[in-house]
Amino acid sequence: MRIVFIGPPGAGKGTQCKRLVQWLGIPQLSTGEMLREVIGQGTALGRWVSGHMTSGQLAPDHLVMRMMSRRLREPDCQRGCLFDGFPRTIVQAQLLDEFLQRQGQTLDMVLELDAQPEVLVSRLLRRADIENRGDDDWETVQQRLVVYQRQTAPLLDYYRSQNLLVTINADQKPDEVFEVIQAAAGGA
Ligand code: AMP
Numbered sequence: 313m314r315i316v317f318i319g320p321p322g323a324g325k326g327t328q329c330k331r332l333v334q335w336l337g338i339p340q341l342s343t344g345e346m347l348r349e350v351i352g353q354g355t356a357l358g359r360w361v362s363g364h365m366t367s368g369q370l371a372p373d374h375l376v377m378r379m380m381s382r383r384l385r386e387p388d389c390q391r392g393c394l395f396d397g398f399p400r401t402i403v404q405a406q407l408l409d410e411f412l413q414r415q416g417q418t419l420d421m422v423l424e425l426d427a428q429p430e431v432l433v434s435r436l437l438r439r440a441d442i443e444n445r446g447d448d449d450w451e452t453v454q455q456r457l458v459v460y461q462r463q464t465a466p467l468l469d470y471y472r473s474q475n476l477l478v479t480i481n482a483d484q485k486p487d488e489v490f491e492v493i494q495a496a497a498g499g500a
Contacts, residue, residue: 313338313392314417315497316399316476318467319425320460321453322432322439323482324489328425329396331490332497339388342396346379347371365447368455370463373403381411392420400464405471422471423493425482429457 313336317325329340347365351358364371380398383389399405412418433453440448447456471477478496482489 313421313497314395314412314419315392316395316419316422316471317397317425318422318464318471319482320427320429320432320464321456322435323425323427324435324486325396325425327486328423328482328489328493329394331486332394332493335494336392336394336497338392338394340394340396341380341383341389341398343371343376343380343398343400344396346383347376350379366452368447368452368459370400370459373401373407376400377404377407377411380408384411384415399467402466402470405467419474419476421478421496422467422476423496424468424477424479425489426479427482431483432457 315332317329319325326342326344329342333340347361351362351365361371361375370376376398384393395408399408408419433450436448436453437450440453447453468477480489480492480496484492
Protein backbone atom coordinates (compact mmCIF):
# COMPACT_ATOMS: atom_id res chain seq x y z
CA MET A 313 0.00 0.00 0.00
CA ARG A 314 1.25 3.50 -0.85
CA ILE A 315 -0.20 6.44 1.04
CA VAL A 316 0.70 10.11 0.75
CA PHE A 317 0.21 12.36 3.78
CA ILE A 318 -0.51 16.00 3.01
CA GLY A 319 -1.07 18.71 5.57
CA PRO A 320 0.31 22.00 6.79
CA PRO A 321 3.23 21.95 9.22
CA GLY A 322 1.91 21.03 12.66
CA ALA A 323 -1.04 18.98 11.39
CA GLY A 324 0.52 15.80 12.78
CA LYS A 325 1.76 14.08 9.60
CA GLY A 326 4.88 12.68 11.27
CA THR A 327 3.04 11.48 14.38
CA GLN A 328 0.25 9.76 12.47
CA CYS A 329 2.64 8.31 9.94
CA LYS A 330 4.71 6.68 12.69
CA ARG A 331 1.60 5.01 14.10
CA LEU A 332 0.54 3.77 10.70
CA VAL A 333 4.03 2.36 10.07
CA GLN A 334 3.56 0.07 13.05
CA TRP A 335 0.08 -0.90 11.98
CA LEU A 336 0.83 -1.58 8.30
CA GLY A 337 4.47 -2.69 8.62
CA ILE A 338 5.73 -0.52 5.75
CA PRO A 339 8.38 2.24 5.97
CA GLN A 340 7.80 5.95 6.47
CA LEU A 341 9.65 8.10 3.96
CA SER A 342 10.08 11.62 5.31
CA THR A 343 11.83 14.07 2.99
CA GLY A 344 12.19 16.45 5.96
CA GLU A 345 14.22 13.75 7.78
CA MET A 346 16.27 13.02 4.66
CA LEU A 347 17.07 16.72 4.28
CA ARG A 348 18.00 17.05 7.97
CA GLU A 349 20.44 14.15 7.46
CA VAL A 350 22.02 15.97 4.52
CA ILE A 351 22.36 19.10 6.67
CA GLY A 352 23.91 17.02 9.46
CA GLN A 353 26.70 15.92 7.12
CA GLY A 354 28.02 19.49 7.16
CA THR A 355 28.81 19.59 3.43
CA ALA A 356 28.36 22.55 1.08
CA LEU A 357 25.13 20.88 -0.12
CA GLY A 358 24.00 20.62 3.51
CA ARG A 359 24.60 24.32 4.11
CA TRP A 360 22.66 25.17 0.94
CA VAL A 361 19.72 22.99 2.02
CA SER A 362 19.85 24.48 5.51
CA GLY A 363 19.42 27.94 4.00
CA HIS A 364 16.14 26.87 2.42
CA MET A 365 14.87 25.14 5.53
CA THR A 366 15.65 27.82 8.08
CA SER A 367 13.95 30.46 5.94
CA GLY A 368 10.81 28.30 5.70
CA GLN A 369 11.24 27.72 1.95
CA LEU A 370 11.06 24.38 0.17
CA ALA A 371 14.16 22.54 -1.00
CA PRO A 372 14.47 22.27 -4.81
CA ASP A 373 12.22 19.67 -6.46
CA HIS A 374 15.00 17.87 -8.35
CA LEU A 375 17.06 17.36 -5.17
CA VAL A 376 14.10 16.02 -3.19
CA MET A 377 13.03 13.71 -6.02
CA ARG A 378 16.58 12.36 -6.38
CA MET A 379 16.68 11.42 -2.69
CA MET A 380 13.20 9.95 -2.84
CA SER A 381 13.71 7.85 -5.97
CA ARG A 382 16.92 6.39 -4.52
CA ARG A 383 15.06 5.44 -1.34
CA LEU A 384 12.07 4.03 -3.25
CA ARG A 385 14.29 1.54 -5.09
CA GLU A 386 15.32 -0.12 -1.83
CA PRO A 387 13.85 -3.56 -1.12
CA ASP A 388 11.83 -2.57 1.97
CA CYS A 389 9.76 -0.13 -0.15
CA GLN A 390 8.60 -2.72 -2.67
CA ARG A 391 5.55 -3.73 -0.59
CA GLY A 392 4.58 -0.11 -0.09
CA CYS A 393 5.43 2.96 1.94
CA LEU A 394 4.05 6.07 3.60
CA PHE A 395 5.07 9.40 2.09
CA ASP A 396 5.48 11.92 4.91
CA GLY A 397 5.81 15.49 3.62
CA PHE A 398 6.32 14.47 0.00
CA PRO A 399 5.24 15.51 -2.58
CA ARG A 400 5.00 19.17 -1.61
CA THR A 401 4.64 20.71 -5.07
CA ILE A 402 2.77 19.83 -8.26
CA VAL A 403 6.13 19.20 -9.97
CA GLN A 404 7.08 16.67 -7.27
CA ALA A 405 3.67 14.98 -7.60
CA GLN A 406 4.14 14.66 -11.35
CA LEU A 407 7.67 13.31 -10.93
CA LEU A 408 6.38 10.77 -8.38
CA ASP A 409 3.57 9.69 -10.72
CA GLU A 410 6.09 9.18 -13.53
CA PHE A 411 8.44 7.25 -11.27
CA LEU A 412 5.70 4.95 -9.97
CA GLN A 413 4.35 4.40 -13.46
CA ARG A 414 7.79 3.27 -14.67
CA GLN A 415 7.93 0.84 -11.72
CA GLY A 416 4.41 -0.47 -12.45
CA GLN A 417 3.22 0.89 -9.09
CA THR A 418 0.41 3.24 -8.02
CA LEU A 419 -0.69 5.34 -5.07
CA ASP A 420 -3.61 3.91 -3.08
CA MET A 421 -4.65 6.96 -1.10
CA VAL A 422 -3.81 10.56 -0.25
CA LEU A 423 -4.66 11.57 3.31
CA GLU A 424 -5.11 15.27 3.92
CA LEU A 425 -4.73 16.26 7.57
CA ASP A 426 -6.74 19.44 7.88
CA ALA A 427 -6.35 21.67 10.94
CA GLN A 428 -7.21 25.23 12.00
CA PRO A 429 -4.32 27.75 11.71
CA GLU A 430 -4.46 28.59 15.48
CA VAL A 431 -4.07 24.91 16.35
CA LEU A 432 -1.11 24.58 13.96
CA VAL A 433 0.77 27.60 15.25
CA SER A 434 0.43 26.59 18.89
CA ARG A 435 1.52 23.01 18.15
CA LEU A 436 4.55 24.19 16.16
CA LEU A 437 5.71 26.62 18.80
CA ARG A 438 5.36 23.88 21.44
CA ARG A 439 7.45 21.57 19.24
CA ALA A 440 10.06 24.33 18.90
CA ASP A 441 10.52 24.22 22.69
CA ILE A 442 10.70 20.43 22.82
CA GLU A 443 12.77 19.55 19.73
CA ASN A 444 14.69 22.77 19.23
CA ARG A 445 14.16 22.67 15.45
CA GLY A 446 15.64 25.68 13.70
CA ASP A 447 12.58 26.07 11.46
CA ASP A 448 9.98 26.24 14.23
CA ASP A 449 10.37 29.85 15.42
CA TRP A 450 7.35 32.13 15.01
CA GLU A 451 8.47 33.89 11.83
CA THR A 452 9.54 30.70 10.07
CA VAL A 453 6.32 28.98 11.12
CA GLN A 454 4.29 31.78 9.46
CA GLN A 455 6.44 31.50 6.34
CA ARG A 456 5.99 27.72 6.21
CA LEU A 457 2.22 28.12 6.44
CA VAL A 458 2.28 30.61 3.54
CA VAL A 459 4.48 28.25 1.50
CA TYR A 460 2.06 25.40 2.26
CA GLN A 461 -0.92 27.39 0.97
CA ARG A 462 0.90 28.58 -2.12
CA GLN A 463 2.87 25.51 -3.19
CA THR A 464 1.42 22.43 -1.50
CA ALA A 465 -2.33 23.08 -1.17
CA PRO A 466 -2.78 22.91 -5.00
CA LEU A 467 -1.95 19.19 -4.65
CA LEU A 468 -5.35 18.68 -3.04
CA ASP A 469 -7.14 19.35 -6.33
CA TYR A 470 -4.50 17.35 -8.18
CA TYR A 471 -5.25 14.24 -6.10
CA ARG A 472 -8.97 14.95 -5.78
CA SER A 473 -9.23 14.73 -9.55
CA GLN A 474 -7.59 11.28 -9.36
CA ASN A 475 -10.16 10.20 -6.75
CA LEU A 476 -7.40 9.53 -4.23
CA LEU A 477 -8.07 12.27 -1.67
CA VAL A 478 -9.45 11.58 1.81
CA THR A 479 -9.68 14.60 4.15
CA ILE A 480 -9.38 14.08 7.89
CA ASN A 481 -10.06 16.60 10.65
CA ALA A 482 -6.71 16.82 12.45
CA ASP A 483 -7.93 19.24 15.16
CA GLN A 484 -9.01 16.17 17.14
CA LYS A 485 -6.80 14.31 19.63
CA PRO A 486 -4.07 12.12 18.05
CA ASP A 487 -5.86 8.90 19.09
CA GLU A 488 -9.08 10.05 17.45
CA VAL A 489 -7.29 11.11 14.27
CA PHE A 490 -5.56 7.74 14.13
CA GLU A 491 -8.86 5.85 14.41
CA VAL A 492 -10.22 7.71 11.40
CA ILE A 493 -7.01 7.04 9.46
CA GLN A 494 -7.16 3.33 10.29
CA ALA A 495 -10.73 3.17 9.06
CA ALA A 496 -9.78 4.94 5.81
CA ALA A 497 -6.64 2.82 5.23
CA GLY A 498 -8.46 -0.40 6.10
CA GLY A 499 -11.03 0.33 3.44
CA ALA A 500 -8.55 1.37 0.72
P1 AMP B 1 9.13 18.51 7.55
O1 AMP B 1 10.06 17.77 8.44
O2 AMP B 1 8.35 17.61 6.63
O3 AMP B 1 8.24 19.48 8.29
O4 AMP B 1 10.04 19.41 6.58
C1 AMP B 1 10.90 20.40 7.08
C2 AMP B 1 11.42 21.27 5.95
O5 AMP B 1 12.16 20.48 5.02
C3 AMP B 1 10.36 21.96 5.08
O6 AMP B 1 9.89 23.16 5.67
C4 AMP B 1 11.13 22.21 3.80
O7 AMP B 1 12.05 23.28 3.94
C5 AMP B 1 11.94 20.92 3.68
N1 AMP B 1 11.21 19.85 2.97
C6 AMP B 1 10.69 18.71 3.48
N2 AMP B 1 10.10 17.98 2.55
C7 AMP B 1 10.21 18.67 1.39
C8 AMP B 1 9.77 18.45 0.07
N3 AMP B 1 9.06 17.36 -0.29
N4 AMP B 1 10.09 19.39 -0.87
C9 AMP B 1 10.79 20.48 -0.56
N5 AMP B 1 11.23 20.76 0.68
C10 AMP B 1 10.94 19.87 1.65
